[in-house]
Amino acid sequence: MGSEAQAADVVGFAAFYRAHYVAIVAFFQRRVDDRELARDLTAETFRIAWMRWDSGVVVTRAWLYGVAYNLVGDEWRRRARLGPVGELPDTLEAPDRQRDIEVRLLLASMDATQRRVLLLTYWDGLSAGEVATALGISRASVWTRLHRARRAFADAWDAPPTARPSRPTQPRHQPFEESS
Numbered sequence: 001m002g003s004e005a006q007a008a009d010v011v012g013f014a015a016f017y018r019a020h021y022v023a024i025v026a027f028f029q030r031r032v033d034d035r036e037l038a039r040d041l042t043a044e045t046f047r048i049a050w051m052r053w054d055s056g057v058v059v060t061r062a063w064l065y066g067v068a069y070n071l072v073g074d075e076w077r078r079r080a081r082l083g084p085v086g087e088l089p090d091t092l093e094a095p096d097r098q099r100d101i102e103v104r105l106l107l108a109s110m111d112a113t114q115r116r117v118l119l120l121t122y123w124d125g126l127s128a129g130e131v132a133t134a135l136g137i138s139r140a141s142v143w144t145r146l147h148r149a150r151r152a153f154a155d156a157w158d159a160p161p162t163a164r165p166s167r168p169t170q171p172r173h174q175p176f177e178e179s180s
Contacts, residue, residue, distance in 0.1 A: 013053050027124050031072045041071050062130035069134055106156050114149030
């Protein structure tokens with residue numbers, strides 16, 4: 001590859017990086033509750049993306065989320081080997097924190113496949129096609145799972161507060177993602 005092509009490649013990747021960096025950091029922060037670890041995982045995600053980009057293979061937003069999703073799974077498996085992790089971060093005001101806890105508990109009680117689709121769609125803003133690529137499933141499966149997940153979440157949220165999960169039935173080291 002000539003120096004002009006290499007320079008264009010670096011410029012193209014830099015633009016891709018700038019376009020997606022904040023969203024990928026946020027993806028990790030919501031799942032690991034640790035800013036430094038989120039930045040480290042983001043760096044690893046983009047390192048892997050650069051290797052693919054540099055080899056001439058197309059790197060898409062959906063593929064990037066697939067890599068990030070796999071790195072979260074690796075992190076949760078590592079944490080599971082080390083034992084229980086801490087509480088929710090203390091960055092929210094009391095009413096917001098309580099609602100956040102309720103949402104997290106409800107999500108933790110949901111079926112893992114439904115939870116994944118909800119989080120990638122609503123928290124991370126991926127399209128159905130991007131979710132399909134990230135999870136390695138068809139677009140039709142995404143829509144089916146999303147429909148079921150919305151219904152399950154709404155039904156659980158609308159249930160009387162005493163019927164909602166107050167704490168997981170067993171210690172959960174991965175409130176958002178199921179190891180795959």
